[in-house]
Amino acid sequence: MLIELAVRDWAKRDAAVAAVVSEVDAFRFKCARELFLQCGLGVREASSRSLLLYAYVFGQSLMVVDQFDQSIEALKADIMAMIAGDIAHTTVP
Numbered sequence: 001m002l003i004e005l006a007v008r009d010w011a012k013r014d015a016a017v018a019a020v021v022s023e024v025d026a027f028r029f030k031c032a033r034e035l036f037l038q039c040g041l042g043v044r045e046a047s048s049r050s051l052l053l054y055a056y057v058f059g060q061s062l063m064v065v066d067q068f069d070q071s072i073e074a075l076k077a078d079i080m081a082m083i084a085g086d087i088a089h090t091t092v093p
């Protein structure tokens with residue numbers, strides 16, 4: 001994550017780097033959305049969950065949450081279940 005943050009900081013000062021960061025973000029978002037679409041969600045819900053997933057992954061990695069609650073791993077599992085919703089246990093053919 002330190003490298004990710006350094007590159008994003010660099011992108012604030014360099015238009016070429018900013019373009020690459022934007023391209024990578026778009027690709028990651030597209031991949032996540034595609035997974036949700038393959039699970040049978042509509043485009044809007046798949047897009048919303050993809051953005052939420054992406055924001056969660058980046059946001060929680062920037063925070064020191066281990067002291068927030070003694071059961072932080074259970075909380076993280078709950079959050080992922082909320083993002084995945086009822087598709088977490090579906091089988092895609």
